[in-house]
Amino acid sequence: MPALVAFNRKWRVGSDDFVFPGVISVFIRIAWLGAAAIVYGTQRKLLKCPGGDVLEIYHIGLLSWLVITILLESYMVRVSAKGSIANVEPRRYFPKLLYLRLFIFILEMGWSALGAYWVFREIETNDEMETCDESVILLVRATVVCSWVLLLLVLLGGLLLLSPWKKPGQRDTHQDTHQGDVDDALMKSTQLRWERRCKWLCCCVGSDENTQAAYTDIANLLASLFYGLDVVISDIAAGLILLRSEQQQQCASITSSAASTPGHQAPTAPPCLRKPTEPASSHVADAAHFLKYAGSAYGYLFYLFENLCCGSCKLCGFYRCCGGCRGGKLDRHDNCCECNMAVIKKVNKLDKEDVVYFSYHNRIYEIPFFVAIDDHTKSVVVSIRGTLSFKDALTDAVAEAEKIEVEGQEMYAHKGILQSARYIKRTLEENQVLEKAFHKVPDYKLVIVGHSLGAGAAALLSVLMHSKWPKLKCYAFAPPGGLISHEGVLFTSSFVLxxxxxxxxxxxxxxxxxxxxxxxxLDVVRRSNTPKHQILAGACRRACCCVPDRLPVHVPEDRYTVRDHIESSDTSSTELVNKNDPVTQDRTSYTDERIDIEGTERNLQEVTRQLYPPGHILWVVESDVIESGCCRGGEPIYQIKWASCREFSQILIGPRMVADHLPGKLQRALDQLTENMPQVGGPGHETMNPHA
Incomplete structure (x- = not known):
């Protein structure tokens, strides 16, 4: 940091990124030097033949260039290792070393070209005299080919590192233009560049009106987020490692039971709902049950991924080979054997008649979902799939806030997910899916579920449908953090979990x-005095040595744990939100519930544009681990508690931040909690009855 500038171009690397490539290159060249020296030493006598002087000269030249290159690259590694990420002064002469290395590289290529001409051309056309032994010539030819392969790899690596971005002095060409106009022009060019990248990355998605609009929205967002940053990918990787370490240190120093996440709270921390007074454990069984519906919406590919050994065998009895030719197929977007439908029936123990509607149609803002009748909980379940394709990823990336008005209340929501929710609502209404389902089971309740993108769409769909179905319930598993404004959090508090x-x-x-x-x-990188190569090497060493890397999570004393079997004190309160909670009684009293972070008052309009997870939050954490080996984390002991938006206002850096998003991990945790929890009721018990 900043990016390396050489040859009047920006590079995708910094001057301190040549340590590991340089060390690898030096070792390869040392091995190549040893092999070439052995060949020359053992075959030198055989080179005393007609034409052998040419081969000997080439070998001597090759050995000389290898020695020069090894010495130069070793010095470049030494210079690149100096200083810290932000302190580039000790590496100020590194570009000059690159110029020298380029000069040596050109000479190497010239010598290799001359050697190729001697070996492949001159000796073959020398018919006036006998040449050296054929085996010696073949050996030298192999040496020439290997030299060219090594040189071409170096050339390809250099071209990949060169940035296609603007030249460093490009900004100075607008001498007669105001600074603001220059910034606008540069921002516009940055947006166009990000839009081209999106189109290139998602070239297989297709092109329609929604796609083009999504590219533009995503490009504007990325340009705004990264505009003006002069960092490279390795700076970000090292910064994440440093930030992870800092978060662990801060977490270890927390002593107050009120603080439950490491690090200081972000300045955009939201006003939070009061946590319900009923025990969190009362919702575990229902959550575990409906997560199966949300997970099965991912289809057979995800099911096979989670069941690598015998997943296909488990589905054998549920396939419907050539189902499309038999008639009665619910949706044309499943494959011919209805493999996705097989997963839904297998996981949720449903008959085909229980699946009222199934759509695997997938485009931007249009995500797969299904509707099923669940007799076990007496529910009509709408299950929405999460992110599983580039189209879904584009929907996720359209993250700017869009204003909506529901039941006379204004709120903001994630634009891409809101479009998906509107699509599902429109599909349900046009096909009268819910009306047909409730005609069969008029006494059942409506439950909307989803995971990840599907969780966000389920929550917003619940918001859109609440006026027509006021007693619906929604289970949003791992919803996106930037989903809905704090007015929406309050609005969804009575029906979204x-x-x-x-x-x-x-x-x-x-x-x-x-x-x-x-x-x-940026702050932690600027404050660090450790060289980048030491930061990255330390992280790799900890990963290879199976060093535990998990942030401790503090859980307040009112938690429910499997180990302690804490009995719920009062299970008679059957609503998702306490009826006596003033937040539920009066949604307009949210200003009384605001939490002032670091003593600063924020403007209400600014707060409403911030987006958070919906409704009340149940948080499942690992409280302890039973060790069972070096590279295994052991069997975790789970805890579950009520949480607030404020506890998720900071990203926790670590290897678990992606793995913990998989629905399988949450399913195992909820199943374990269900098996060991006090028996307060099973799925569908009174707590989740919307008619209560």
């Missing part, structure tokens, strides 16, 4: 937290 696990990244991910993590990364 978010269930999160561990250090999951997605519920913490939003425009506010991204901006915060960017500032924290």
């Amino acid at each position: 978010s269930v999160l696990y561990g250090e999951d990244l997605v519920p913490r991910l939003g425009l506010g937290t991204l901006e915060t993590i960017k500032e924290q990364l």
Whole structure:
């Protein structure tokens, strides 16, 4: 940091990124030097033949260039290792070393070209005299070919590292233009560049009106987020490692039971709902049951991924080979054997007649979902699939806030997910899916579920349908953090339950937290005095040596744990939100519930533009681990508690932040909690009855 500038171009690397490539190159060249020296030493006598002087000259030249290159690259590694990420002064002469290395590289290529001409051309055309032994000539030819392969790899690596971005002095060409106009022009060019990258990356997605609009929205967002940053990928990687270490140190120093996440709270921390007074354990059984519906919406590929050994065998009895030719197929977007339908029936123990509607149609803003009748909980379940394709990823990335008005209340929501929720609502209404389902089972309740992107769509779909179905319930498993404004959090508090696990990244991910993590990364990188190669090497060493890397999570004393079997004190309160909670009684009293972070008052309009997870939040964490080996984490002991949006206002850096998002981990945790919890009721018990 900043990016290396050489040959009047920006590079995708910094001057301190040549340590590991340089060391690898030096070792390869040392091995190549040893092999070439052995060949020359053992075959030198055989080179005393007609034409052998040419081969001997080439070998001597090759050995000389290898020695020069090894010495030069060793010195470049030494210079690149100096200083810290932000302190580039000790490496100020590194570009000049690159110029010298390029000069040596050109000479190497010239010598290799001359050697190729001697070996492949001159000796073959020398018919006036006998030449050296054929085996010697073949050996030297192999040496020439290997030299060219090594040189071409170096050339390809250099071209990949060169940035296609603007030249460093490009900004100075606008001498007669105001500074603001220059910034606008540069921002516009940055947006166009990000839009081209999106189109190139998602070239297989297709092109329609929604796709083009999504590219533009994503490009504007990325340009705003990264504009003005002069960092490279390795700076970000090192910054994440440093930030992870800092978060662990801060977490270890926390002594107050009120603080439950490491690090200081982000300046955009939201006003929070009061936590329900009923025990969190009363919702575990229902959450475990409906998570199966949310997980099965991913289809057979995800099912096979989670059941690598015998997943296909488990589905054998549920396939419907050539189902499309038999008629009665619910949706044309499944494959011919209805493999996705097989997963839904297998996981949720449903008959085909129980699946009222099934759509695997997938485009931007249009995600797969199904509707089923669950006799076990007496529910009509709408299950929405999470992110599983580039189209879904584009929907996720359209993350700016869009204003909506529901039941006379204004709120903001994630634009891409809101479009998906509107699509599902429109599909349900056009096909009268819910009306047909409730015609069969008029006494059942409506439950909407989803995981990840599907959780966000389920929550927003619940918001859109609440006026027509006021007693519906929604289970949002690992919903995106930047989903709905704090007015929406209050609005959804009575019918949406978010269930999160561990250090999951997605519920913490939003425009506010991204901006915060960017500032924290820049700050920790600037403060660090450790060279980048030591930071990266230390992280690799900890990973290879199976060093535990998990942030401790503090859980207040009112938690429910499997180990302690804490009995719920009062299970008679059957609503998701306490009826006596003033937040539920009066949604307009949210200003009384605001939490002032670091003593600063924020403007209400600014707060409403921040987006958070919906409704009340159940948080499942690992409280302890039973060790069972070096490279295994052992069997975790789970805890579950009520949490607030404020506890997810900072991204936790670590290897678990992606793994904890998988629905399988949350399913295992909820199943274990269900098996060991006090028996307060099973799935569908009174707590989740919307008619209560």
